[in-house]
Amino acid sequence: MKTFAPILSFALAVAASTVQAAGTPPPRTPLLSADCIKTSQINDWRIVSARTAIVRTGPKRYLVTLQNDCPQLSHPPGxxxxxxxxxxxxxxxxxxxxxTVRSRHQPACAIESVSLIDKARFEQLTEDAKHYRSSNTPAH
Structure with a gap:
């Protein structure tokens, strides 16, 4: 019975550290400088959801994920x-x-991650953005 107690203690410690690790956000992996969004070259952007935007700078396309919901980003002008x-x-x-990213009607929202995406994914997310925008547009 005495050998069982240390094994049980070890198992509980491992389980506790696993739960703690599961609650921690994954480490950030920012893009390399050459792949970053150059804000002066943005020529297309869409709000896909309250936490997701897509951005295009010429041939490069990006998925921008926010840390929290930012529902007012979808309102114009930009x-x-x-x-x-x-x-x-x-x-x-x-x-x-x-x-951060903000708009005229939305205070600054912290950016969680930015990743490069391909043209097909950008086009799919553009379709998703049309549906989000129409359901989130205020009545005039």
């Missing part, structure tokens, strides 16, 4: 991206800590 305070990637959005 999105305003702000890079982190570090100044390293001034004018670029890479998915780093401190980056």
């Amino acid at each position: 999105l305003i991206f702000r890079s982190s305070q570090s100044g390293i990637n001034e004018g670029r959005i890479c998915g780093s800590i401190g980056e």
